[in-house]
Amino acid sequence: MFWKETLRLRTLPIITKIIISLFLVLTGIGYLLGFTNIYMTYNMVDEKPGLSIKDISLTYYGARDKTTLEKAIDGSMRQYFLDKNEYKIVKDWVVDGASEDVWDSEIESIFDASCSTCHSEATALAGVVTEEYSDVEELLTQNSGKSWSRIVGVSHTHILAITPLVFLLVLVLSFTSYPLLLKNVVSLFAFSAVFMDVGFWFLAKLSPFFSVFVLIGGMSLGLTFGLLVVLPLYDLWIKKV
Numbered sequence: 001m002f003w004k005e006t007l008r009l010r011t012l013p014i015i016t017k018i019i020i021s022l023f024l025v026l027t028g029i030g031y032l033l034g035f036t037n038i039y040m041t042y043n044m045v046d047e048k049p050g051l052s053i054k055d056i057s058l059t060y061y062g063a064r065d066k067t068t069l070e071k072a073i074d075g076s077m078r079q080y081f082l083d084k085n086e087y088k089i090v091k092d093w094v095v096d097g098a099s100e101d102v103w104d105s106e107i108e109s110i111f112d113a114s115c116s117t118c119h120s121e122a123t124a125l126a127g128v129v130t131e132e133y134s135d136v137e138e139l140l141t142q143n144s145g146k147s148w149s150r151i152v153g154v155s156h157t158h159i160l161a162i163t164p165l166v167f168l169l170v171l172v173l174s175f176t177s178y179p180l181l182l183k184n185v186v187s188l189f190a191f192s193a194v195f196m197d198v199g200f201w202f203l204a205k206l207s208p209f210f211s212v213f214v215l216i217g218g219m220s221l222g223l224t225f226g227l228l229v230v231l232p233l234y235d236l237w238i239k240k241v
């Protein structure tokens with residue numbers, strides 16, 4: 001890319017070759033530290049060691065199945081309602097957004113009769129209290145993953161930091177003695193990897209289906225850094241003409 005015929009990197013004075021090599025090596029170390037940071041931050045999200053698709057989907061999409069309250073009334077707590085109709089009233093209330101007005105007018109009395117015997121301030125079985133709206137509110141939060149504003153915030157620093165770095169590395173690669181085709185393919189791949197790496201975060205926020213692509217994007221960026229660091233170093237010091 002950029003230059004077709006040049007004085008190749010390898011013909012530079014030794015001190016210049018060392019300086020360029022230091023740039024390459026430090027960039028490689030920087031990438032590995034960045035990767036370690038990602039691993040250490042995210043590998044335990046699903047409470048199991050090792051970075052997995054589950055870690056990624058919990059991070060970006062969150063666990064949006066049901067709230068704690070909904071799970072409980074659909075599960076082992078359902079038997080405590082006086083009748084089916086009361087269950088239905090509470091279920092509809094939860095699904096409709098669990099407003100405080102309806103709590104006051106209809107729900108509180110049901111909970112007082114059916115739930116708060118075991119879930120009073122004093123007994124608090126399973127650490128759950130169902131006496132006041134503020135108690136029940138805690139059972140209604142849903143985990144929807146990383147916020148959009150956080151994703152936008154991280155993406156802009158990520159893109160603005162990585163793109164110039166990749167550009168410099170591509171520039172170094174363009175002065176190597178590899179075939180033009182190889183240089184072009186690696187360079188185009190490098191920029192598309194930056195694009196994929198960040199782009200898939202947004203898609204993974206929309207749907208857990210894309211979590212696996214976040215992994216693919218991350219691996220593409222890893223491969224990019226690997227190639228852009230190793231190829232020029234090999235060309236500088238080892239490759240025969």
Ligand code: HEC
Pocket residue numbers: 068069071072073076077078080081111114115116117118119125126128130139
């Ligand atoms: C007879 C006592 C009793 C009654 C009545 C009762 N619960 Fe429970 N509740 C428990 C116990 C024991 C647990 C912990 C074991 C379990 O989850 O099955 C629990 C757990 C829960 C949890 C936590 C579940 C979790 O996943 O952490 C919620 C929420 C809950 N109850 C809500 C309710 C609601 C709403 C009602 C009324 C419809 C109700 N409970 C009625 C005894 C009771």
